[in-house]
Amino acid sequence: MKYDVLVVGAGPAGLSAAIRIKMVWRVPEAQHAPGTVVHTVGYPAAHSHYGGGFIYHMRVALGLVLGLDYDNPNINTFQEFQRWKSHPSVRKHIEGGECLQYGARALNEGGLQSIPKLSFPGGALIGCSAGFVNVPKIKGTHTAMMSGMMAGEAAFRGLTADKAPAQAHKRVGSKASRPDHEHLTPLASAPPAPVYPKPDGAVTFDLPTSLYRSGTNHEHDQPSHLLLRDPGAFERSNLPHYGGPETKYCPAGVYEYRTDEASGRTRLHVNAQNCLHCKACDIKDPGRNIRWTVPEGGQGPGYTAM
Structure with a gap:
């Protein structure tokens, strides 16, 4: 190539x-x-x-x-x-x-600064709709598919575990963006x-x-x-x-x-x-x-x- x-x-x-x-x-x-x-x-x-x-x-x-x-x-x-x-x-x-x-x-x-809170009761934002496209690496499909795989794995753990570990969502603010x-x-x-x-x-x-x-x-x-x-x-x-x-x-x-x-x-x-x-x-x-x-x-x- x-x-x-x-x-x-x-x-x-x-x-x-x-x-x-x-x-x-x-x-x-x-x-x-x-x-x-x-x-x-x-x-x-x-x-x-x-x-x-x-x-x-x-x-x-x-x-x-x-x-x-x-x-x-x-x-x-x-x-x-x-x-x-x-x-x-x-x-x-x-x-x-x-x-x-x-x-x-x-x-x-x-970019990372613009990604919203991804999870909500009963669902999650995944793929391009969540803004996962990585422009510096020109990768969109790759990260979209991976986010779906990770969401599926997280759902599986949540459905099969007695107590799913709670994880706090940390958001990044951006000083430079409007x-x-x-x-x-x-x-x-x-x-x-x-x-x-x-x-x-x-x-x-x-x-x-x-x-x-x-x-x-x-x-x-x-x-x-x-x-x-x-x-x-x-x-x-x-x-x-x-x-x-x-x-x-x-x-x-x-x-x-x-x-x-x-x-x-x-x-x-x-x-x-x-x-x-x-x-x-x-x-x-x-x-x-x-x-x-x-x-x-x-x-x-x-x-x-x-």
């Missing part, structure tokens, strides 16, 4: 959730190198922000992970993914191939918006094309599964203070501002049918005004190769 690490301007590690944007490609046989694993750190993230990518030659599965504790409200997560794919060390793996599928998902990878939604800098003092190049249609694509490849489907007549606690807050606060960050951190174009020609009022429009179920909005919205819920019928992305 070939293993490479590409480090380009790596910033500090974070203590937050992250968004993972991913694609699966079919490439020419001569370009396919089964067993090749490439991990990248840094680019295109700024030094103050952490992120990294992965390339796995199964077909070719590749993706970019960006910490959701970034402070620049001008960052567009979908466009950052396009920039990452354009890097020569990434581009060479997929150029000349065919993109088969696109998707996105939030990762709860805040919720991701508190990190955004007001637009007036934020760095300028990155210049994102136009898609070339070969390695980089526009959002509608990518969204089509996700196979996502929500019936148009069903109630929106994205609930707005205070709909007016987006026009009062998010748009003037942060430049409408929900239109940029969402990798599916769910949120957009539309201006009514008659009244001249600009309002947030929610395209719930586009949702990839990444849940970044539930995490990153500065006012915590978006609540992601399960859509009717369990509809959503139609992933077959992700």
Whole structure:
């Protein structure tokens, strides 16, 4: 197996959730190198922000992970993914191939400091839902499976022992971490918006094309599964203070501002049918005004190769 690490301007590690944007490609046989694993750190993230990518030659599965504790409200997560794919060390793996599928998902990878109390009467939190992914080692499935094995062993001991030993749960607090939604800098003092190049249609694509490849489907007549606690807050606060960050951190174009020609009022429009179920909005919205819920019928992305 070939293993490479590409480090380009790596910033500090974070203590937050992250968004993972991913694609699966079919490439020419001569370009396919089964067993090749490439991990990248840094680019295109700024030094103050952490992120990294992965390339796995199964077909070719590749993706970019960006910490959701970034402070620049001008960052567009979908466009950052396009920039990452354009890097020569990434581009060479997929150029000349065919993109088969696109998707996105939030990762709860805040580290030891973010793991909640794991046990409760009659059950326990295990796996990825408890935040066991080990980002420095890029191990998620491994720790998820091990936590399930340990939970099973603990349950067995508890059911077979007359008196199970009581163990106190010790929690670590983190002095350096804050919720991701508190990190955004007001637009007036934020760095300028990155210049994102136009898609070339070969390695980089526009959002509608990518969204089509996700196979996502929500019936148009069903109630929106994205609930707005205070709909007016987006026009009062998010748009003037942060430049409408929900239109940029969402990798599916769910949120957009539309201006009514008659009244001249600009309002947030929610395209719930586009949702990839990444849940970044539930995490990153500065006012915590978006609540992601399960859509009717369990509809959503139609992933077959992700």
